[in-house]
Amino acid sequence: MNVTVRGQTRHHRTVAFDPASNAVRLIEQRLLPHQFQIVATRDYSETARAITDMVVRGAGAIGATAAYGLAQGARAFRGGDLKKFSRHVATVYHTLATARPTAVDPVNALNTVRAAMRAGETVAEQQALALAAAEEFAHEDVQHCAAIGRHGAKLIRNGMRVLTHCNAGWLGFVDIGSATAPLYAAQAQGRKFHVYCDETRPRSQGATLTAWELAQQKISHQIIADNAAGHLMQRGEIDLVIVGSDRTLGRTGEVANKIGTYTKAVLAARHQIPFYVAIPLSTIDWKLKRGFDIPIEDRHAEEVLGAWGVTRSGKREFIRVANPTSGARNPGFDVTPPELITGIITPAGIFKPGELSRRRCELGAAT
């Protein structure tokens, strides 16, 4: 999407690849919203670390980053020994696949790229195929998000107040985003609406990233504490909820997403407010049989005990908010059951969660 820095508006993708320097170029999301900066990772380990450290985050963006990372790792190999090359690629694959354990996107992306590479008979051919497949993966991500926007825009009527949680915006993808795609599409169609962004503690991606995105696109919005949505729903001030998903179980319709998503779904159900999940096809997991088995990252306690921001003197700082002698528990994700979900907005259309398994082919499970 477009970013305006010092009056200059330019189009940016969240993740891109520079073949000349064999570098993955990423928007450094931990500096947002206070500073807009592009970083380049020089090798696949740096790329994996960027995923782990959340320089880049969000389903589609880490998928594309992993895909580019595999191409980057493959292209760094010198020589023509296919056996050695395969072992090297396996190491690259493993490093990238384990960078974020809860997310399924990097693994899907890596599998896509690795499958494409098999058509090559030489190291050089496989290297070229890896890059082409990664570029294709990124291109499809953009196309899928655009399709989510087309389908989801129909849900947004003039005057609506829409709640979002975390950031499933264009920063979470290569471009456009999933949960934000319907907003951007509805705006393009001239509709007026208001968005409440859940702050989304402990990492505050709603207050930092989603709010930054919406401000860049001049969409009317306000940030609320994660505690406030229940009150606003009770008073009839929220009409629609759209969130993203890190992993959706194709068999059950269960949705793993940022911690707090489940709470918003419970509240929406109580107030009969439509609760939609926007997902790219790559985040559908067709294997797992129950949401309880999705591994939930227990992240650093430090995230809960303090916050990152900018001081009055303009310095980026971590502050300790909590009592210094107390610890924290920090589950990163939760699982929302299908009965709380009104619909799942996919690039192929909007489906009930229970419909996913019947539409397996349509939803690309074969690939």
Place this chain on the structure above:
Amino acid sequence: MNVTVRGQTRHHRTVAFDPASNAVRLIEQRLLPHQFQIVATRDYSETARAITDMVVRGAGAIGATAAYGLAQGARAFRGGDLKKFSRHVATVYHTLATARPTAVDPVNALNTVRAAMRAGETVAEQQALALAAAEEFAHEDVQHCAAIGRHGAKLIRNGMRVLTHCNAGWLGFVDIGSATAPLYAAQAQGRKFHVYCDETRPRSQGATLTAWELAQQKISHQIIADNAAGHLMQRGEIDLVIVGSDRTLGRTGEVANKIGTYTKAVLAARHQIPFYVAIPLSTIDWKLKRGFDIPIEDRHAEEVLGAWGVTRSGKREFIRVANPTSGARNPGFDVTPPELITGIITPAGIFKPGELSRRRCELGAAT
């Protein structure tokens, strides 16, 4: 309760009065948990400002502060003209009564002190009666919290995991607290349990005050993001919820408390986890007919957009977390309906929310 500062343990009340200097002595709660400091307000306007600015907060503590503030204001009057004195007292009353619009405690406390003053026939007598009534008010607050502890302790069994929201601890009262009273009483009876403290954004009173209290009393606890409780409940890791209340409607059993309380009640009901509200009698409002009419403070957006804490170099700072060009909405309280509340723990026993109105006399509505 006891506070340990540099190895020295001393008993402190949250609010106290120094007759010699005619000053209200308050624990400066905005500096906690990083610094323990007592401040003294020199006149009733400073006392009212301390309530508005949340130097002191919590139902019982602001009640006692208002009571002492009225005595302080009355005692500052010079001369014997009863008519002028009455006008002066009316101004003091009004200033203190409007310091926090949502809270009913200051008004109840002020009415109690003003009623006691009427028995005095001279300015000096009324001044003395004001102070005696304020001291009695504070003493009763402590006795009520102790009684809440006795009743509530029965709910806490060995090995339980208890969720709290915000701070309805001894810092919110003159001593002991309401929601924390059962914890302190159960601990005194030798029971072992674990407490999850909701961070309670935007002001983080759970992470700062409740966690500090529990750490001082050596009760096992962890802070969680407000987003995490739903997940923990879903996984069967929370057995009991105890929260406080800023205002409870005696007629309906509705509970106004810190923003986010309603959300926790909705989640607890879904998971059939007992949800208790601990209240001192002074917070019961017998007049209002429906919770919807409770005025909900819309607090400063700034609270949602950033956080107070201590930097790595030890400096107390406000940091801006959110996107600098975004605004926020910040309702301070929400209202929980009676059907979500398992029981209300009062100094007179534990009641169903619907029982309150039938037990009006027992609950001191006559006073």
